[in-house]
Amino acid sequence: MKVVILCGGQGTRLREETEYKPKPMVEVGGRPILWHIMKIYAHYGFTDFILCLGYKGEVIKEYFLNYEFMNNDFTINLGSQEEFTIHRTNSREDWRVTLADTGEDTLTGGRVRRIRPYVDGERFMVTYGDGVADIDIGALVRHHLAGGKVATLTGVHPTSRYGTVETDGKGRVTKFIEKPRLEDIVSAGFFVFERGVFDYIPKTDCMLEREPFERLAAEEEFTVYRHEGYWQCMDTYRDFLHLNEIWKRGAPWKVWQGR
Secondary structure: OEEEEEEOOOOHHHHHHHOOOOHHHOEEOOEEHHHHHHHHHHHOOOOEEEEEEOOOHHHHHHHHHOHHHHHOEEEEEOOOOOEEEEEOOOOOOOOEEEEEEOOOOOOHHHHHHHOHHHOOOOEEEEEEOOEEEOOOHHHHHHHHHHHOOOEEEEEEOOEOOOOEEEEOOOOOEEEEEOOOEOOOOEEOOOEEEEHHHHHHOOOOOOOOOOHHHHHHHHOOOEEEEEOOOOEEEOOOHHHHHHHHHHHHHHOOOOOOOOO
16 A cells, blocks of 8 residues: 655745755654654555655655665775665665655645556555654554545644643632643544545645545545544644654654664
8 A cells, every 4th residue: 555645845834944955854863754754654564655745855855865875884886887885784674665746836635636646556545744653554544444435534632732721710720731632633644545535636736635625524435543642743843842852752653663
């Protein structure tokens, strides 16, 4: 099953890091957050990726073109015909990666529609290039198959950025909760789609989360997989600092073994 990752956004609220690189290439623990997302999927056996490139997509292309050299020792024989020998001192990623230019300003629905030629199975997965979770991808897929619908999204309860205050109605504080989990469910990405989802995406550019999702919901072709564990997106510089601090302490989303 293909895994499509949306990597084309400009990350304007993370301009401190995205001035010269796309948001999926912003590093957490010395590795692009894109790498972390791919490692999560690969842990569950899903290693065939399609990356929807846009803003500064050449940075992602260069990263994967040089991946083996940058992550292993190697010997080079300089001369008229250069020869390389890679010494695999680090674990090799057994990934197949398709890098697709989907337009710098294309919206999320347009990006998914443009990679249709690369999707050759009955179903595929899609997620955003800026969010990590300790999600069980296998359980997500099983939930989708059991639901028998066109689309499944992963729903999470985010943590509030602010503490909440309870009062007794007389101006006195009775309880203070530091950054509680919200009751509302939000979409965390980590979608599973049947191939029929392309019929819901118009030929004109669109946000995946608007007309396609609204039609799927109206026709009762959408299910939700509730993830009660860890999830965090990297939307702002504050999120960037938080994720790097969590990584130092032992990242919950690191479901794979080793580095």
